[in-house]
Amino acid sequence: MLVEEEIIVNAPADKVYDIVKDMGRYAEFIPSLKEVTVLESGPNYTITKWVSKVQTFTLQWTERDTFFDDDRRIEYKLVEGAMKKFEGKWLVEPQADGTTKVHLDVDFELAMPALRDFLGPMAKKIMRDSLKALLQGVKAESERS
Numbered sequence: 001m002l003v004e005e006e007i008i009v010n011a012p013a014d015k016v017y018d019i020v021k022d023m024g025r026y027a028e029f030i031p032s033l034k035e036v037t038v039l040e041s042g043p044n045y046t047i048t049k050w051v052s053k054v055q056t057f058t059l060q061w062t063e064r065d066t067f068f069d070d071d072r073r074i075e076y077k078l079v080e081g082a083m084k085k086f087e088g089k090w091l092v093e094p095q096a097d098g099t100t101k102v103h104l105d106v107d108f109e110l111a112m113p114a115l116r117d118f119l120g121p122m123a124k125k126i127m128r129d130s131l132k133a134l135l136q137g138v139k140a141e142s143e144r145s
Contacts, residue, residue, distance in 0.1 A: 011143050026134060031133065061086060086108045102135060
């Protein structure tokens with residue numbers, strides 16, 4: 001299931017991108033996200049472990065986040081965990097008026113049959129709500145002076 005969201009941020013693109021790259025802070029922005037731990041980092045990547053609580057289920061997964069700093073773009077992909085598929089990208093784009101457009105998408109498929117059966121059509125809404133919360137958090141943090 002593909003979910004895409006965008007937001008306009010009243011801050012410079014480089015500032016916004018630096019906040020987006022700090023994935024360890026994402027739990028501050030998404031209520032269902034309990035923690036994000038950076039397991040490994042290199043010059044243009046991190047390996048991060050995520051723990052999220054959705055309804056009565058705790059989901060854990062590990063992803064590889066690849067940074068394309070010149071383009072202010074991040075691509076991420078599942079390494080292992082509760083999802084059958086989990087991948088997407090961030091695009092942080094400066095606009096002519098000095099604002100920044102932030103695009104976030106995720107393409108996911110739940111692996112656990114019990115979770116798929118329980119969440120069913122709500123899964124896409126839960127993911128959309130999480131993306132919106134994350135983007136609102138990035139916006140609020142970026143627009144602080």
